[in-house]
Amino acid sequence: MGLEKGKGEGNMKITYIGHSGFLAELEKTVLLFDYVQGEIPEIDRGKKWMVFASHRHQDHFCPDIFALAEKYPITYVLSSDILSRRVPEERQEQTVRLKAGECWEDEGVFVETLKSTDEGVAFLVQAEGQVIYHAGDLNNWHWELETEAWNRKMEVNYQKFLEPLRGREIDAAFVVLDPRQGNSYALGMDYFLQTAKAKKVYPMHCWEEYSVIERWMGEHMDSPYRENMVGIKGRGEVFWQ
Secondary structure, three states: OOOOOOOOOOOOEEEEEEOOEEEEEOOOEEEEEOOOOOOOOOOOOOOEEEEEEOOOOOOOOOHHHHHHHHOOOEEEEEEOOOOHHHOOHHHHHHEEEEOOOOEEEEOOEEEEEEEOOOOOEEEEEEEOOEEEEEOOOOOOOOOOOOOHHHHHHHHHHHHHHHHHHOOOEEEEEEEEOOHHHHHHOOHHHHHHHHHOEEEEEEEEOOOOOOHHHHHHHHHOOOOOOHHHEOOOOOOOOEEEO
16 A cells, blocks of 8 residues: 555655554555564555664664555664664565664665663654654653652763754654653653744653643643644554644
């Protein structure tokens, strides 16, 4: 199946798979980010696939992604913290492992990595004229049980690691909005919105508590970025841009 869109819709189809998993389908390229579980839509087998995993945590990386290569032509782009032994022998040649701060290009798809405040990397991908950002676990992880010094260091690192995105124009951004952080849930999201120039921002890492997105909307009635936020309500939702 190719791209099917209605009048007035864009040429990038984004499917929310679940948690931090998203699939972006372009005319010739399919980009799958941090798939762990959920339904992947049927895609034209003639398209080039790139499957990304931002780090080794089990809610971001699942070995099941390697089975997709039985069906589609795939290049795997993994954070270097995912050990090579996690990659099946028959998929080693199809796999690229990147550290933070690296750039890599293949057949017109350009990938940059940012250092994460947790494990692994964040991805900035350019393909077919579209720029897509996936944060992985790059976030301002402020926790009530941590010390003030720890939380302050986290804030400083988050701002430092996000600096490469300052003023960058991004078409679709997948950014952490985690309800477990309580009243600090939006610290990372708000700073990202002020730093990058993202047309559409898709909250992720919500642990199926999509009410956190509604909370952000309700608490940011006057925000200039409110129209950029996408109100995800559940798995399998499709968005065009």
